[in-house]
Amino acid sequence: MGWVESPPYFCAASETGRDVAEQYAELPLGTQGSHKFEKWAMSGAAVQALPEIVTKNDFKYFVD
Numbered sequence: 284m285g286w287v288e289s290p291p292y293f294c295a296a297s298e299t300g301r302d303v304a305e306q307y308a309e310l311p312l313g314t315q316g317s318h319k320f321e322k323w324a325m326s327g328a329a330v331q332a333l334p335e336i337v338t339k340n341d342f343k344y345f346v347d
Contacts, residue, residue: 307315324330 318324
């Protein structure tokens with residue numbers, strides 16, 4: 284099934300998901316609550332080696 288043959292509810296759900304992701308990306312840092320798996324994701328050695336403060340704001344996002 285191609286995009287031309289996709290049911291309308293699939294397109295609506297995809298667009299809604301994109302809108303929600305964009306809203307989350309626009310939130311200021313620290314305003315969203317903790318994720319339930321954060322303690323496991325942030326416990327690795329690679330995460331511990333990251334700097335505490337980022338001085339350059341090169342991070343951009345693209346939601347499509």
